[in-house]
Amino acid sequence: MKLYGKNPVLERLSVNPRSIKVIYLNEKNDTAAVGEIARRYGTRCISLGEKEFFARSEGCNTQGVIADIAEFSYAELEDFLELSDAQKPVFIALSNITDPQNLGSILRSAACFGDFALILPKHRSASINETVLRVACGGENYVPVVQETNLVAALQRLKKAGCWIAGSVVEQGEDVTGFSFPFPLCVVIGAEDKGIRQGLLAHLDFKVTLPMPGRALSLNAAVAAAVLCYEIIRQKNAKDKVAK
Incomplete structure (x- = not known):
């Protein structure tokens, strides 16, 4: 499951960083702050060139940030x-x-x-x-x-x-x-x-x-x-x- 965009990813980092497997950053976007915060939580970050990053975006508005996350956990x-x-x-x-x-x-x-x-x-x-x-x-x-x-x-x-x-x-x-x-x-x-x-x-x-x-x-x-x-x-x- 993927999470797209700076704010959703930063929100997830602050609340449930363990649910994030890896974060992909577009080298051409201003995403350094996201990478820095992710590293504080020990979350793996990978910077990608624009073409490779776009291939992962599936046409979504990502703001240069995509996270692979665990499947959603429903409550009882x-x-x-x-x-x-x-x-x-x-x-x-x-x-x-x-x-x-x-x-x-x-x-x-x-x-x-x-x-x-x-x-x-x-x-x-x-x-x-x-x-x-x-x-x-x-x-x-x-x-x-x-x-x-x-x-x-x-x-x-x-x-x-x-x-x-x-x-x-x-x-x-x-x-x-x-x-x-x-x-x-x-x-x-x-x-x-x-x-x-x-x-x-x-x-x-x-x-x-x-x-x-x-x-x-x-x-x-x-x-x-x-x-x-x-x-x-x-x-x-x-x-x-x-x-x-």
Whole structure:
């Protein structure tokens, strides 16, 4: 698996340097600082001529930096279910999200707002690949990602562990700006075109809708997820302060 670009590689070096096997640097780019930081971590660096480097880039925007990294390591849902309610992250379960760029953007937003974990279906869903990592810009280092064969069963286990299950829908849900989210929480987000899979809807405790007073256009899943992440964490932090 490859990681492209200065910032994603530097982020990975600072968080999980052991996952990097080797870093390739384009001699024609200003990459000396990356090489210097990598050597501090004992990470192997190889400088390549432009032609040889380009052959490894597969046409991606690399900023002169490519890292060969270990395959992505998924987390186990059970590890989170055993935590106390206060320690549980906010779970984001994705339904019908097949576009890796959307998944990468959601991962990045979850990392920026903090205290989230993603749950992905094993089938009919995007998984963590090089495109996702490139779009996530290092977000994968801060957000645990769980992959589940049966998303319905995963929601049932979350409920048993005390989590409320919310679903993001285009219409006929509670206005998210006036709704008080209960915690611990899992929010299910579906694709822009297909929404949440029908079999999951019966397991929702409530539905929420993002108000759109402007034109009647839909938001794609990544944009909707970013708005929801902001509002959910805003409320969670406010409630945590009151609890203290």
